[in-house]
Each structure stands twice: as structure tokens, then as C-alpha cells.
Amino acid sequence: MKNLLQTMSNLEKLKIEMESTYIDGYQWKTIIENYLLNLIIFQFKMSTPLSNQDNKEDKIDEILNSFYSQFWIEKHQWFIQCYWITADTSSIVYVYTLPYAFQDFFYIGNVRLKSTCPNNNQCWSFDSIHNLYYGHFLSQNLSLSHIHLDNIHYLDLTIPFDESFWLMVSTLERLNSLNIVLYSNKDLIDIHSKLQILFDRSPHLC
Structure with missing residues (x-):
């Protein structure tokens, strides 16, 4: 190098x-x-x-x-x-x-962030992220709600997921590719409900 x-x-x-x-x-x-x-x-x-x-x-x-x-x-x-x-x-x-x-971002819950930025409000820009790999399980309730991802084109999502997902991903207007990993099928009604909400918020999914 x-x-x-x-x-x-x-x-x-x-x-x-x-x-x-x-x-x-x-x-x-x-x-x-x-x-x-x-x-x-x-x-x-x-x-x-x-x-x-x-x-x-x-x-x-x-x-x-x-x-x-x-x-x-x-x-x-x-x-x-x-x-x-x-x-x-x-x-x-x-x-x-x-x-x-960078375009790729991996989030699997129970994470910590620490930075040298004196004012985080000036540094929290993640607009470049197009591909989100999200595996935040229900037992892991640490959310990064100050991160807002509004430019997601590809989503790799583990189900079930909780409401902290929507705190990070406020819109899926640009989503055109989706991969779902089913981690548990204990509550199929809840899973179906979450998927329906996801599809309703993703107008460009084919």
C-alpha cells in the first residue's frame, strides 16, 4: 500500500x-x-x-x-x-x-458506535448506503435510531424484526431488490403483517 x-x-x-x-x-x-x-x-x-x-x-x-x-x-x-x-x-x-x-452497510444488532466527531449531528450522513444487510433480532433491542437510511436500493432482511428497523429506514421508495431470511416461523400472523407493511412501503418492488 x-x-x-x-x-x-x-x-x-x-x-x-x-x-x-x-x-x-x-x-x-x-x-x-x-x-x-x-x-x-x-x-x-x-x-x-x-x-x-x-x-x-x-x-x-x-x-x-x-x-x-x-x-x-x-x-x-x-x-x-x-x-x-x-x-x-x-x-x-x-x-x-x-x-x-460506502454503499454496503451491515447491521446485526447489539452494536456500539464511537467517533472522533465533536458534533454527531454534523457527521450522521449515511446517504451513500444503497445496500442494507439487516439482521436485528427481537432479543437485541439496541437501536441506532439516529442513523437514517433513506436511499436503500437492496435490502437483505432477517425476519422477525422489530420496530427499530423503521426508526432507521424511514422510507423504501427506492427499494427495487429484496432478500428475506426467515429466522423463526413461530408467529406466522405477525410475520405476514410485517411483510405486508414492508411491501406497502416499497412501491418499486417488482
């Missing part, structure tokens, strides 16, 4: 998504100051594992601290967010710039 970026000194915009690859804020700062002096727009999404042995909060703070500096906050106003699952098992933490700049 470093060798590639060394050849792009005139780069003004960089958008990069790295699966299972993580570069901390100190390393990015060094790369940018040495090789990308003309960079104006910087958008990334990275991930790094969290193990059972990790204190998750301490690990998240360690990640975010590398992006807390005058270089990130004041000079460029590039703000970073961490997204991770709060379960006890091993998990992945996603690290990305705000506003979120």
Missing part, C-alpha cells in the same frame, strides 16, 4: 476500502504528510479483529486516539468512527471516515 501511494503525489481524492486490513491514524498521517500533500478528500473503511482477551472499550479508545490530533481534527476535519458488536465472542471492529461513504 505504501509503495503504491508513493507514486501518487498529485492525488487530491482517495477513497479506499480494505477488508481485514488496518492502518492506524499515526501511520496514515505519516503516509499523507510524506507522499500525499495534495490530498483534500480522504474516505476509508477498514477492519481489525477484537478477541475475547481484548478489553473492547480500551481497544476502541486506542484506535480512535490515533486519529485524535490537530492533523485529523483541525487541519483536515477528517472524522473517524468505530463500529463494533458488543457480544462476548470474538468480533470485528470497523473503522471508517464520516460521513460514511
